[in-house]
Amino acid sequence: MTWRAATAGRDPQSPAWLPRFRDGSAIRFANQNGMQQQRPGAQWGPIRIVYLQYASDPVTFFDPASVYREPAWMRGPRGPDVSTELRWYPIVTLLQLALDMSLATTTPMGYGHVYAPEHYIDAWMQVTAPEGWQPSEVERLKALFAAR
Numbered sequence: 001m002t003w004r005a006a007t008a009g010r011d012p013q014s015p016a017w018l019p020r021f022r023d024g025s026a027i028r029f030a031n032q033n034g035m036q037q038q039r040p041g042a043q044w045g046p047i048r049i050v051y052l053q054y055a056s057d058p059v060t061f062f063d064p065a066s067v068y069r070e071p072a073w074m075r076g077p078r079g080p081d082v083s084t085e086l087r088w089y090p091i092v093t094l095l096q097l098a099l100d101m102s103l104a105t106t107t108p109m110g111y112g113h114v115y116a117p118e119h120y121i122d123a124w125m126q127v128t129a130p131e132g133w134q135p136s137e138v139e140r141l142k143a144l145f146a147a148r
Helices: 003-008 092-102 117-128 135-147
Strands: 027-031 049-052
Touching: 027 117, 049 117, 117 135
Parallel strands: 027 049
Antiparallel strands: none
16 A cells, blocks of 8 residues: 555545544554544554655645645645645646745755654654553653754
């Protein structure tokens, strides 16, 4: 299952920038604020995939179809790091997104395409499920990565 297919097949009640896919047993999504909330009782299966993505990452969400169709991430609730002032206009939005892609690595850490190392920790914990880790140890590891 690819990222694009999982995003397209998301629960329609979940936002495109932080989708919930099926029962969450194989694929989950996270952003800089943590993991997408899963359905109550959702359990991981034997295969675990976590996609870390920021709503403000134009590389992740660039879609050539935005030349004639409003992207799903612009509809409904916006990601916390996407301006409410951003509007969709045919052709213009595609050009703006292409420019944003070329500048995607000039944003502050934790926005755009500049992924903060500490934001990987929650995804890593979900995928590997290490035994014996206490929340305080996880927070200490995040702080260590944030300081670098």
